[in-house]
Amino acid sequence: MSFFSKLAAAFMLIIVSAPAWAQVRVEVTEGAISEYNLAVSPIAVTDSANTALAEDLATAIERVFDITGYFKILDKRSFLEKPDVDFTAVDFKSWTNVGANGLVKGKISGSGGEVDLELAFYDVSGAKQLFRKKYTAAQNMLKTAAYRFTAEVIKTLTGEEMNFMFSKIAFVEKNGHQYNLVVTNFDGSGRNVIHSTTKTILLPEWSADGTKIYFTSHESNNPNLYVIDIKSRQKTLVSAYEGLNTSASAHSDNKTISLCLSKDGNSEIYSLDTETKSLTRLTTNSATDTAPSVNSAGTEVAFVSNRAGNPQIYKLSLSDPANVERLTEQGKYNQDPEFSPDGKKIAFTGRDEFYKFDIFIINLETRAIERVTQNQGKNESPTFSPDSKIIAFSSNRDGKNKLYLSNVAGTKQFAVYSGEGEVVTPTWSQVTNQ
Amino acid sequence: MKTLKYILCALNIALLLICCSEKPPKEEREMAEKAYKDALLGKDCDREDYLAAEELLNMAREAVNNKKYDEARTLFLAAKERADAIAKYVREHPDECTPKDAKGDSGEDGSGSIAEQTFVDEANNPSNPDMEFPTIHFEFDQATIYADDLPLVEMMISWMQNFPEKVVRIEGHADERGSIDYNLSLGEKRAIEVKTKLLQAGIDPQRIKIISYGEEQPVDPASNEDAWFKNRRAEFKRVN
Numbered sequence: 001m002s003f004f005s006k007l008a009a010a011f012m013l014i015i016v017s018a019p020a021w022a023q024v025r026v027e028v029t030e031g032a033i034s035e036y037n038l039a040v041s042p043i044a045v046t047d048s049a050n051t052a053l054a055e056d057l058a059t060a061i062e063r064v065f066d067i068t069g070y071f072k073i074l075d076k077r078s079f080l081e082k083p084d085v086d087f088t089a090v091d092f093k094s095w096t097n098v099g100a101n102g103l104v105k106g107k108i109s110g111s112g113g114e115v116d117l118e119l120a121f122y123d124v125s126g127a128k129q130l131f132r133k134k135y136t137a138a139q140n141m142l143k144t145a146a147y148r149f150t151a152e153v154i155k156t157l158t159g160e161e162m163n164f165m166f167s168k169i170a171f172v173e174k175n176g177h178q179y180n181l182v183v184t185n186f187d188g189s190g191r192n193v194i195h196s197t198t199k200t201i202l203l204p205e206w207s208a209d210g211t212k213i214y215f216t217s218h219e220s221n222n223p224n225l226y227v228i229d230i231k232s233r234q235k236t237l238v239s240a241y242e243g244l245n246t247s248a249s250a251h252s253d254n255k256t257i258s259l260c261l262s263k264d265g266n267s268e269i270y271s272l273d274t275e276t277k278s279l280t281r282l283t284t285n286s287a288t289d290t291a292p293s294v295n296s297a298g299t300e301v302a303f304v305s306n307r308a309g310n311p312q313i314y315k316l317s318l319s320d321p322a323n324v325e326r327l328t329e330q331g332k333y334n335q336d337p338e339f340s341p342d343g344k345k346i347a348f349t350g351r352d353e354f355y356k357f358d359i360f361i362i363n364l365e366t367r368a369i370e371r372v373t374q375n376q377g378k379n380e381s382p383t384f385s386p387d388s389k390i391i392a393f394s395s396n397r398d399g400k401n402k403l404y405l406s407n408v409a410g411t412k413q414f415a416v417y418s419g420e421g422e423v424v425t426p427t428w429s430q431v432t433n434q
Numbered sequence: 435m436k437t438l439k440y441i442l443c444a445l446n447i448a449l450l451l452i453c454c455s456e457k458p459p460k461e462e463r464e465m466a467e468k469a470y471k472d473a474l475l476g477k478d479c480d481r482e483d484y485l486a487a488e489e490l491l492n493m494a495r496e497a498v499n500n501k502k503y504d505e506a507r508t509l510f511l512a513a514k515e516r517a518d519a520i521a522k523y524v525r526e527h528p529d530e531c532t533p534k535d536a537k538g539d540s541g542e543d544g545s546g547s548i549a550e551q552t553f554v555d556e557a558n559n560p561s562n563p564d565m566e567f568p569t570i571h572f573e574f575d576q577a578t579i580y581a582d583d584l585p586l587v588e589m590m591i592s593w594m595q596n597f598p599e600k601v602v603r604i605e606g607h608a609d610e611r612g613s614i615d616y617n618l619s620l621g622e623k624r625a626i627e628v629k630t631k632l633l634q635a636g637i638d639p640q641r642i643k644i645i646s647y648g649e650e651q652p653v654d655p656a657s658n659e660d661a662w663f664k665n666r667r668a669e670f671k672r673v674n
Binding site: 202222290304310380381 | 614
């Protein structure tokens with residue numbers, strides 16, 4: 001907690017006007033893009049040295065609103081207005097004419113180390129300012145400040161608490177035989193290489209506290225499980241049974257993991273207390289059981305098994321592991337399950353009747369399976385944001401594998417990161433730094 | 435070895451005649467796979483037929499895996515038809531389809547004398563300590579050894595019997611389709627399957643190590659049936 005409060009102290013936040021948004025609400029339904037049109041006006045600068053920064057911030061703000069699928073972002077080319085720095089005299093009639101329902105305006109004042117970022121949100125239909133904030137921060141923290149503003153706008157309009165914009169994603173970047181374990185912000189910025197080797201880095205998974213990443217590597221000539229501390233880069237061996245030590249899934253107690261071991265001659269799912277090293281076997285089946293994903297309540301584990309002849313998604317109860325339920329019936333190649341943090345959904349990679357790999361989501365309440373991607377290359381390895389609203393995955397729709405984001409309904413998807421190599425197996429940290 | 439293979443083959447065809455839909459369509463499969471291999475030259479000059487043949491072959495193999503043998507038979511025959519069309523295209527458009535450096539006059543007129551000499555293939559001789567180790571291939575999503583490669587396992591068993599002090603490592607691999615975790619498990623199952631064959635022949639388990647690399651080390655990085663076939667494999671490596 002102290003880490004976050006320190007971070008919070010990095011901003012000096014001044015509420016310039018009192019909230020008055022009680023009447024404005026956007027009805028949001030998953031899967032349908034709302035008719036609420038949002039305009040993000042170019043951010044004004046008092047010092048032209050900040051022009052590029054202002055453009056970056058406006059784009060970042062737009063993309064956060066866009067990925068939720070809740071708003072239609074108006075094309076900047078349709079704007080009649082040039083950016084102005086006057087927050088009080090807004091020409092609502094002109095904004096109404098371009099079809100805007102809501103408007104974001106901003107200004108960066110000052111230059112050098114710390115600058116002021118002012119952002120205001122207007123209800124165009126009601127012709128009034130709903131709120132306006134001023135953030136004082138170092139330039140490298142302004143994006144986080146802008147994201148705080150977007151989270152407030154989303155909360156105001158939809159009532160939903162979203163925090164995906166304050167979290168990190170880890171993935172493997174593979175270039176030939178070179179493997180890099182990379183951490184970026186959710187938007188693909190701030191690339192940080194945690195570990196590099198030519199001896200494989202596979203299936204990364206965050207620890208519950210977001211300070212470490214589990215992964216499997218052949219570095220000592222057996223696929224062993226390691227954990228690496230993100231700050232110190234210290235790598236520790238976690239599990240080195242003969243055969244596979246793969247697919248770590250971290251429990252929220254920050255010490256237990258579920259994993260796949262083949263020490264008994266066949267891939268089975270176990271849970272391992274990483275402190276006491278005590279091991280509990282969860283599956284007993286001559287078929288392959290792998291890819292565990294534990295829910296955040298620590299009560300169930302989703303996994304892949306080919307016990308019915310081909311790989312399908314199942315879940316078992318941790319209190320009674322023999323209690324196994326099959327979740328997918330359609331298709332013959334369903335893999336990579338991942339619980340949403342709210343426990344209501346499981347995303348997975350499935351192969352459809354045209355042999356294409358796509359992302360699907362199981363609604364655990366209704367058991368309905370919704371398709372997230374279609375007709376756009378190979379899409380794999382879904383992982384949920386901490387608020388369960390957005391998924392990250394890898395897709396080769398543009399040629400090579402890049403990191404993509406999509407809302408859970410699949411109505412908005414775009415690439416956020418592409419490097420020299422292929423992006424493989426993204427994993428979304430459940431820790432947020434606002 | 436060869437005789438045994440022919441007997442098995444004949445037996446299979448006989449079985450095929452008795453109970454058509456109970457057995458995988460081995461004959462049709464072999465014909466289609468051979469036609470597809472023969473059509474490789476047309477990969478770039480008759481791309482449309484090539485991709486269609488590849489897709490049909492893919493669907494047919496999938497149908498075999500799902501035990502839909504009648505469907506598989508039809509699909510194999512359709513794949514063969516497409517592959518034959520490619521071969522025809524190649525024959526009719528030699529300039530377009532032949533790689534430039536492969537062209538040349540054969541100049542064979544049937545005259546002159548022939549001297550023939552037989553060599554022992556040292557690379558594949560199990561009595562040779564430096565024998566080149568074979569690569570074993572597998573069916574899609576299965577640890578079932580591709581039937582054509584069973585003699586290669588026998589060759590490896592002979593080598594292991596001839597050099598009882600030698601230890602080998604079997605490395606299991608998968609093609610790129612499917613998740614990293616699942617393919618690690620699949621690669622391991624393939625290595626275990628080969629190891630089991632060696633154990634059944636009486637090889638000491640202490641002499642056989644196994645490891646899976648999943649889909650991490652393709653021999654052919656392309657995304658097509660041909661590459662996937664090559665990548666679904668187990669390799670033998672010398673440990674001592």
